[in-house]
Amino acid sequence: MANRFDLENIDIAWCPGCGDFPILESLKKALTELDLMPRDVVFVSGIGQAAKLPHYIKGHFFNGLHGRALSNATAIKAANPSLKVIAIGGDGDMYGEGGNHFLHTIRRNPDIANFVHNNMVYGLTKGQASPTSQVGFKTPVQVDGVFSTPVNPVALALAQGAAFVGRAFAGDIEQTKEIMKKAIAFKGYALVDILQPCVSFNKVNTYAWFKERIYYLDESHDRSDRMKALERALEPDRFALGVLYSQERPSFESSLAPYRNDDRPLYARSPDLEKLDGLIRSL
């Protein structure tokens, strides 16, 4: 179905059957249903299969370095708070190379939505373990299987005071779209960890594997209770989907000096030379 975020004449480099396709689909639908236009949105990403997404959707895009999308995205938002900023990446991108930015972006709470295609593997570099790979997962590098405890991104975000934490499953376009809509509409940093099958390199965590382990949170789940959300996040062998936690607090941009009494984005400004001259003469 045609969508205003469709990009024409593109050659999508993802493998047929990849979970990245339904995520792209969900995202386009979510944006359209939120009545956003391509020129309202900046898609920011790092490097990896997931991070190619900005090349497959209509909008502004910034496809930066592996692991650094959250830094780029926060600065874009800080330079122009009127833009909708969506940061996209893979599990290696966001939780591996980008782990430190992930941790500190949570603290800062900029108004960006962060969608992580969590396929528990490094897709683009051909199948090494990622920070979310399950213990025992064998690869050409992890020849004896993964030893380290996987990152639990949802628990990490909750433990560090994230304002919005969600989890979704690529295989379910409708629900993923709904969760995305909430994240995008949320004013503050909103993480959605999206479980995504990688049909080429992850033969363990397949569509079927995920389907057996996911369930959606229902109305009874209190989204303002961090401990409850953490309990969900730390359940072994099950993945609670939906919005685990959501509670607004002031966003990073709202704290910034330039916007105290002036809404203009930075590009539209010039320094006050008279004031500067005064400052210099006072020294």
Place this chain on the structure above:
Amino acid sequence: MANRFDLENIDIAWCPGCGDFPILESLKKALTELDLMPRDVVFVSGIGQAAKLPHYIKGHFFNGLHGRALSNATAIKAANPSLKVIAIGGDGDMYGEGGNHFLHTIRRNPDIANFVHNNMVYGLTKGQASPTSQVGFKTPVQVDGVFSTPVNPVALALAQGAAFVGRAFAGDIEQTKEIMKKAIAFKGYALVDILQPCVSFNKVNTYAWFKERIYYLDESHDRSDRMKALERALEPDRFALGVLYSQERPSFESSLAPYRNDDRPLYARSPDLEKLDGLIRSL
């Protein structure tokens, strides 16, 4: 009182009254009571006031770059598992610049003890906010006060499956020593976040401030219950001290190929040239 870990003729660069002194004291006592000798131990640190500690204690030492001590330490342990490896640093060092290594070292679980002097400020660089600075904390850089939610290192470690998580207060040498002893004796990655007053740059989180907010966990605390530990870790305005969580699991080194049936450290080994010749000829 003289201690076998005392280093003679040193000029300690810490400020008089700094919480780093009692931490050093606790550490020397803990090591001695564990009957370790200076040559058994490698002190590894990054850069900062806390990170100067290896220059003030007798032992092997590796004082590396700001933020990277855990990477150095894990490799040292991997190269020679017979060494006791203790990684020391400040809150900026370990949770700021080194945040990503912190996250991933927890996952890996090498057998090292990690003592973080958490003074909620950057001491060495003269008083900027650190990742653990409290909201509202004013500095020459954070002129309007800190905006970001502080890192909760204890909660982070717990959420990511750390095997041992403790918290101590520099002002209490006896108890800090006891917690350190448990961490050092623990087989696996053991974090102790040590609340440390900085008398020069942190006029908010003083000895008195901490004393009003700390309490020790008692016998009733179940150290094997991760959720209970998280509840403690996430209490607002209070700091539970002691061992919040402790549950051994296989350590990183135990997973390494070279040590499967050979205990020798790497420095004592040479390649098997015959095997290598065989491999080459098979290609």
Place this chain on the structure above:
Amino acid sequence: MIRFPRHEGGDVSVVICGAAGQGIQTVEDLLVQVLRVEGYHVFGSREYMSRVRGGNNSTEIRVSSRPVRALVDRIDLLIPLNGGVRANIIERIDEGTIIIGDGEELGTEFAGYEDQFLNAPVLEEARQVGGKVYASVIAAGILAGLFDVSTGPVESYFEKRFGAKGDKIVAQNREALDRGLTMARRLLEKGRFSLAVRPNPQESRIAVNGTDAVGLGALAGGCNLVTAYPMSPASGVLSFMAQKARDFGVVVEQVEDEIAAINWAVGGAYAGARPLVTTSGGGFALMTEGLSLAAVMEAPVVVHLAQRPGPATGMATRTEQADLELALYGGHGEFPRVIFAPGSLGEAFDLTRRAFDLASRFQSPAIVLTDQYFVNSFYDLPPFDVGRELPKSYLVEAGPDYRRYAESPDGISPMAVPGHGEGLVGADSHEHDEVGHVYEDFHLRKRMNDKRLRKAEAIFAETLAPTLIGPDDYRDLVICWGSTRHIVEEALDELDRPGLAMLHFAQVWPLHGDTAGLLGRAERVVAVEGNATAQLARLIRRETGIEIKEKLLNYSGLQFSVEKVREGLRDLLS
């Protein structure tokens, strides 16, 4: 009728192309193993897109009675496994190219080439065997048939490769191959071309690529700690070492980022490991602070830097030689280092091994600079000589008053590690005293900086001379470095000009003391480099004052071909 090889004693250049994940790798593997056993000399090189499925990648395989070691543009036999063949292939088709493809799959893609196109209904046959996946094995069969290989090697290849997957798989593959062999016969019967390259069996040859050569050299050098964050084209060495970890007692850890990788290496080296990190330009850039740490701590670390085009992500799976300056100046402060840029697989083995030796001996970082072309290219050669001598350990036992950074005439302090001996071992990232403790003294600073920099003299004394190939009394001299060695060599062979020689730098830092003399003897010097700014030429000028005005540069993402070098030099030297 087109005859291959095109020239007496020449090679046949086969190019197979197809989508990622479509089995080109299988064709390559099979052919190489089988042809090699038959006694052919083979060279292979891959170019591929940064994607896992789809797109169009290609492998060139040159088959010859004489050793072949360089990339050519010439395509004798082109085997497109599916449509969507890219311009870089199409551009290389000439009137002597025979294209063997499935008309059904390719449609009108080769419409202009009817005379050279031979239809081979690979897809239909594959379906009959059991599915499209067998197309690649059929293609391999066609090639095996054209080269007239005996069935023995083929069978043992299948047993080795698919044996574990069960008899059915082996049988289907075998059937696919047979169909290919039959098709080959039919194709030859059409009389449009003939293929008359002869095997030339030699004793014990191995076929390895640059990745293997670096990995094997590391093992020979005593490498026992490998830390890396995956990055094309450097991750091959990580996988190689991971697969050998058990047999050779190597700690291999994929770490969270490149900064961790280098800091593990420095920590490991301090404790007596022989560490290797493997990365590409972007990762190396992140490691430069850590490289500086290695330098001030005098910790022996070896870095394998496999270059790809930048800036930034650039072209992730392509090749370039543009990170020489980064390797040379990366890291803050001033310190000595060694940089190798092997030009042959033998050099890759020897110099990687040597990198470990020099790093340990001089307690200074050593860098092995390769590139995507190099690590993914292979050819056959005699087995690397491991020799009988174990890598030398330069470690001492720490006595009770051990001083890690004791002064010494050549700047090299005896290195001990914690746990070996009675003494305590320190290492510090600050300027430090002889024990390793931070100490702010301006005279000490100067002494310690001098001590470290003095090692450069000892390193310089061990520098390898560049390799001169061609007449000693050259008038024209072509300089190159790293992976272009065999390409330039073959181009010069073809040019066959009197007075033309080449000088290949397999060590690019420090530059050997003969460099100025060797360049000075030439009337004309041309630099051939896989970058846009002639980095080696600039370095040579800085070091010798000699300006190299003529440059043949390439930064398209693909390596130079023999033809491009040949024609480029022909123009420049005419």
Place this chain on the structure above:
Amino acid sequence: MIRFPRHEGGDVSVVICGAAGQGIQTVEDLLVQVLRVEGYHVFGSREYMSRVRGGNNSTEIRVSSRPVRALVDRIDLLIPLNGGVRANIIERIDEGTIIIGDGEELGTEFAGYEDQFLNAPVLEEARQVGGKVYASVIAAGILAGLFDVSTGPVESYFEKRFGAKGDKIVAQNREALDRGLTMARRLLEKGRFSLAVRPNPQESRIAVNGTDAVGLGALAGGCNLVTAYPMSPASGVLSFMAQKARDFGVVVEQVEDEIAAINWAVGGAYAGARPLVTTSGGGFALMTEGLSLAAVMEAPVVVHLAQRPGPATGMATRTEQADLELALYGGHGEFPRVIFAPGSLGEAFDLTRRAFDLASRFQSPAIVLTDQYFVNSFYDLPPFDVGRELPKSYLVEAGPDYRRYAESPDGISPMAVPGHGEGLVGADSHEHDEVGHVYEDFHLRKRMNDKRLRKAEAIFAETLAPTLIGPDDYRDLVICWGSTRHIVEEALDELDRPGLAMLHFAQVWPLHGDTAGLLGRAERVVAVEGNATAQLARLIRRETGIEIKEKLLNYSGLQFSVEKVREGLRDLLS
């Protein structure tokens, strides 16, 4: 009786030293403000240890009737506030130095200098005022008294500085000062020395240091986004900007690490901000991957790189000029950049502003290279000229078919930002097409790489010539760069040799086209550099072929003094 200044028209060099946290800063502040108001010319420079309390730091203040702008070794008046004076100070005491100190505190430390030592019981007096903390104000009082300053400026200084702390504090400080003034009178009465430097009031002078100059230049250049991770000696600029953030509408964020800092800058630049990052060598090393990102994205970023000695942590609070090569080659792949190295405060203001202009105009990274000596040194000078012209914005509105990387003759594509205009704006770290989408094509790659590198020509056309100081018909030429400008200038003044001139490079990349010509005209060239390997000299050879054989190098952690340059040159040129 010793007379200051030692020579007619000379300056008086006062050195105050004491433990960190002991109030040297207060003395410096008070003196400078007060002396400046009185119409003296002042220069000040600090050297300090990497610790917060204790140790021993020093500040040199030169007071003169003529402008003074350089560091000297000579100490006329030495005021040690406490014991533990370090060798670098003791070494500088000569027979003309007067030491004013508290015998009680200093004990036997100045035992060999009885003739030059004047006891001033500062501690006792401080205790009488209210505690040891007042020692520094008393010392300031002594100096104020010696220079015979009027009470007006002193009072207003106290009001400004301590007014907020309440009347009691002001009064106690005032009392401490008075006691110092009295002690000064007594010291002079002893007749061991006289002090006769005269003020020379001039209209509107400001006194700023290198940090201020860079910060003000950034504001003048339109900087509105500052991201940094604290690192000496670069964090001063971060604090400066943080304190101006509200008044000038600047986003200032202390980020989690240096990688974040540079990636914020690139992101911000993409969205239309004018970003500055400020760091030192180790932090810059970590940023080089991000610098390469800025280059491929053509995002205008400015980096302030304040150098300190490496490798690694090196000497965290000391100075060096050893990161020129890092600044020049940091980052993988090949791309143009601009590097300034201001030699005066005026240049620091102008060139930082210019860095923003050039970065925006050429969409290429610009680096301002300073060092610890430079950022912490101050002198008085006329106010920087802000002018009336607003920083030029080179941004365009994005039309519906906007192409971010459109081809153009000079390589510069019109830059738009998201949200300004109808069109969509892309940026990509891969090699990309004109819109910014990743696209693997070897011809495109070459075109885009050429486009980016072509900007180097436009940048070259804007290069600033090095500053020639001295006779036009020089025979001997001293070259230097960055912070040594005034030091070399004063040294040459003192040498007063016919035919001797200096050439200062405030832009070190690209090198100006006149460089070869200017150097070629000299019979002898000497490079004066604050590093161990003569990085500018090497660069000059690379670019011009001219080898500079004579070098005066310093890498002790302290900056060259005028005397060291003077004597060094005297030796080299004799």
